[in-house]
Amino acid sequence: MRETSQPMVDKVAIIGAGPGGLATAIALRKQGIDAHVYEKAREFRPVGAGVSLKPNGLRCIDAIKPGLVNKLRRLGFQVQRTTLKTSTGETVWTTKTPINSKDKELTFAIWWWHLQRILASELPSEVIHLNHRCVSFEQNEKTVTTQFENGKTVEVDLLIGADGINSRVREILIGDRQPTYSGSMCWRAIVDYRDELLLPDEGLIIRGEKTAMILYPLGEGKMNWSAGKLFPESFVCPSAAEVKFRVLKEFSNWMKPILQMIEETDAESILEAPICKRLPLQQWSYGRVTLLGDAVHGMSPGGGQGANTTFEDAYELAECLYNFPDLKTALANYDKRRLQRTVVIQNYSEKMEKLAYKSIQEQNKQSEQNFAEFERWLFDYDPKSESRLKPWKEKVVI
Numbered sequence: 001m002r003e004t005s006q007p008m009v010d011k012v013a014i015i016g017a018g019p020g021g022l023a024t025a026i027a028l029r030k031q032g033i034d035a036h037v038y039e040k041a042r043e044f045r046p047v048g049a050g051v052s053l054k055p056n057g058l059r060c061i062d063a064i065k066p067g068l069v070n071k072l073r074r075l076g077f078q079v080q081r082t083t084l085k086t087s088t089g090e091t092v093w094t095t096k097t098p099i100n101s102k103d104k105e106l107t108f109a110i111w112w113w114h115l116q117r118i119l120a121s122e123l124p125s126e127v128i129h130l131n132h133r134c135v136s137f138e139q140n141e142k143t144v145t146t147q148f149e150n151g152k153t154v155e156v157d158l159l160i161g162a163d164g165i166n167s168r169v170r171e172i173l174i175g176d177r178q179p180t181y182s183g184s185m186c187w188r189a190i191v192d193y194r195d196e197l198l199l200p201d202e203g204l205i206i207r208g209e210k211t212a213m214i215l216y217p218l219g220e221g222k223m224n225w226s227a228g229k230l231f232p233e234s235f236v237c238p239s240a241a242e243v244k245f246r247v248l249k250e251f252s253n254w255m256k257p258i259l260q261m262i263e264e265t266d267a268e269s270i271l272e273a274p275i276c277k278r279l280p281l282q283q284w285s286y287g288r289v290t291l292l293g294d295a296v297h298g299m300s301p302g303g304g305q306g307a308n309t310t311f312e313d314a315y316e317l318a319e320c321l322y323n324f325p326d327l328k329t330a331l332a333n334y335d336k337r338r339l340q341r342t343v344v345i346q347n348y349s350e351k352m353e354k355l356a357y358k359s360i361q362e363q364n365k366q367s368e369q370n371f372a373e374f375e376r377w378l379f380d381y382d383p384k385s386e387s388r389l390k391p392w393k394e395k396v397v398i
């Protein structure tokens with residue numbers, strides 16, 4: 001424990017105004033640290049699709065800023081039943097409330113843009129610097145100097161790379177380049193709710209040949225669709241019109257209402273992305289620079305844990321900066337707390353992603369039972385309890 005209530009670092013630069021960067025800034029400013037967020041986008045726009053927020057992530061948000069979860073919940077949506085269908089429309093099963101009742105209040109989906117907007121609104125506007133793309137940084141024993149594409153520089157005590165899966169900070173810090181392609185492409189969009197496809201409180205999973213889709217309501221008359229297909233190589237279309245044409249082609253043998261929904265989706269709103277992950281690192285922090293979120297442990301969306309583990313990082317980093325006597329020890333402990341857990345969750349996410357493309361019979365065989373114990377460990381993560389730092393029982397080799 002530090003013997004003074006003075007923060008261990010005065011000035012912090014956080015690269016990236018995604019969920020991770022914004023949550024970290026909120027947590028650090030609460031400690032009196034002058035944390036600023038630098039974002040490459042010129043403005044916050046209504047982008048992204050639905051993001052699942054789960055008990056482990058939401059408990060960390062609540063610990064960072066009590067009351068914030070309620071603000072998010074007001075704009076989020078919780079499904080009450082889940083249905084599995086074949087691509088031609090036959091129902092395989094329907095379950096009511098797939099969520100453990102203990103976690104009921106702590107699971108909902110929200111539009112990525114709403115999440116970003118609400119987190120940003122918790123910060124003074126002058127500490128979020130848009131149109132600041134980080135291009136490089138240099139550090140010495142006393143300071144880190146960060147350069148931006150617009151010619152500006154900042155000098156701080158600590159630099160945090162929360163700049164997503166294609167992190168520039170990681171590239172400079174570690175020296176590795178592109179994220180690793182996981183073998184599937186994904187397309188997502190937010191559209192007006194369509195009652196011919198799903199009930200107002202229903203999540204729908206649809207399985208086809210090497211293809212999969214998830215649909216769920218997002219509230220305010222909107223719904224999210226997210227489609228995926230296995231591809232040996234990743235390929236991104238050059239224009240919005242070509243993206244839409246491609247999705248229609250890949251799903252052409254699917255039931256009519258789905259094709260109609262894709263047909264009526266504004267091409268510009270369809271996000272196309274290769275599913276990628278980041279290979280685990282032995283160490284996240286070097287000197288006065290550290291990483292967080294997708295920048296360090298970008299993972300397949302199958303486990304719905306990208307944003308949730310990022311909130312865990314934000315909480316633990318702030319906690320370590322508050323509780324340990326010096327920066328070196330604080331960052332070493334941050335790495336220690338996060339390394340094993342995030343690798344295990346990356347592996348789980350990859351398994352869940354692969355499972356989505358297995359036949360329905362195979363999926364039923366690898367029943368939920370297999371994951372029940374693991375998911376308790378995953379979702380029970382609670383900042384109020386020391387037991388959150390207990391590693392998963394299986395050894396992980398990085």
Ligand SMILES: Cc1cc2nc3c(=O)[nH]c(=O)nc-3n(C[C@H](O)[C@H](O)[C@H](O)COP(=O)(O)OP(=O)(O)OC[C@H]3O[C@@H](n4cnc5c(N)ncnc54)[C@H](O)[C@@H]3O)c2cc1C
Binds near residue numbers: 017020112163166310
């Ligand atoms: C635009 C966008 C939309 C997304 N939509 C969804 C979604 O709909 N559903 C879902 O499940 N997940 C979505 N994700 C991913 C999801 O939010 C992340 O997995 C997770 O929340 C981890 O958050 P993060 O803060 O680590 O990274 P991210 O959410 O990726 O945020 C990183 C931020 O850093 C900024 N940035 C990148 N490079 C630089 C640089 N050099 N200099 C300055 N800023 C930089 C990016 O613009 C971004 O705002 C989206 C990510 C982005 C960027």
